[in-house]
Amino acid sequence: MKRKQITQIINVRWFPKFLKTLVAEFLSWFVLKVNATKPFIPVIEDILNKTYNKRIINIEFGIGAGIETVKPFLNDGVKVDSIAISNFNTSEKGVYLFVNSFHQLNASEAKKILQNIEESGNPVVVVEGNNDSLWQIVGMTVFVPLTVLLTAFFVKPFRISRIIFTYLIPILPIVIVIDGCIALLKLYNPTDLLALTSSLENNNYEWKAGKNDNGRGGKIMYLTGRKLQ
Template sequence: MKLRLQLFELEDQKWFPHVIREGMQDYLRFMITKLNTYEAALPQLQELLEHSRQQHITDLCSGAGGGIAPIRLELSKRMGTSVHVTLSDLYPNIEAYQYLSNSSYGTINFIPEPVDCTNVPPQVSGVRTIFSSFHHFPPETAQAILQDAVEKGASIGIFEGARKTWAELLLLWLVFPVIILLITPFIRPFKFSRLFFTYIIPLIPLGIIWDGTVSLLRIYPPEMLKRMVANLNAPGYTWQAGRVGSELGKHVIYLIGYPKEKENV
């Protein structure tokens, strides 16, 4: 699937109820974590950290922090040192972040205030990552996110957990509704609101199916990511874009960029 349609996602809308947005994000975090979706991209993440001489990731557009706990653990094992993660978002999911912080014994922390990924505060340090969220932004905003990282001397990694195929759309429409109904009681932290808006008034499942469909249509394929970085004013930066992963549920589209000589701040 080479086309990209901007369309709109419900959770991007300011009017969208935060309780439904959080329920959708919690489901995404649960699935990404259980499937270990980003396992195939660990070599690219490791390269990004090592070239930047960093053991700290600042995750932008974190949602509910989907998959970040196993990513942090595996990176720590591969690098032989404790990797720390700071979560952030324009709409911070504080309850999910606190849960991840507590369960990781503080190796995952968070910024409670909203963070604009097109203008990250200069005091926010670490290698920047965006998992499962870069597709939300139209091309001009997506490019502004990358340019902001360059202007502040930060390394950045973009990761989308999909292959971007029509088969994935069929899977989403035919299988995911059943999966959502089956796994919702096991998602933590437990919330009565999540049960209510899944089984009584099914706004969370409907939101997941709609936003999941739009997400696949919005994801930037590697060819578009390469054209995007070619338009950046980024002298001295190294960029790589591509696809990794061959197992079902573990396909990743990625873009990584880091300064060739200047150390990350």
């Protein structure tokens, strides 16, 4: 696989929890503000419809830009429940969903989780708003830091600590850019995702991976899995 398993700053134990919260709040606010997760919806709805499901089981990583950025676009009647990744299990029935978070798992963890979901007979959707293109790297190193600096006063909820650690002590723009670039290196592209599932033994389970246009000149990446009827 081309991806690299590198630890992001927000994942190290010494990184203060309140700063991690500020990072997650910015990511969620910004992603929702620009409707960056709207292109996920056709992928998610396709699996919901094909598997006759009305329930999503979100796997929560607590890193921001997760299910909270998807819920506003879901059809009425779709129920969403969340399970922390630390408590992951497949005892619940529904579509297991990973939103902008699957790259946090190393290859062995990712494969084991997909195998567990497959064995449970439940469907799964993995969606990532970033991709492995050069344009994405340019955006992460140029556009993102400017956005952090220009929007600190508008991010909800408003916090004085965000202002302090954006302008007086610019930890937030530095961490967001560094972690954003690391996240790009950690992404599983469609080839990587299919490599994870290729050795899973279940001829009655279908895996698909690919890229879709995001409507802004970029791509989203996805993996879906479902039990064939």
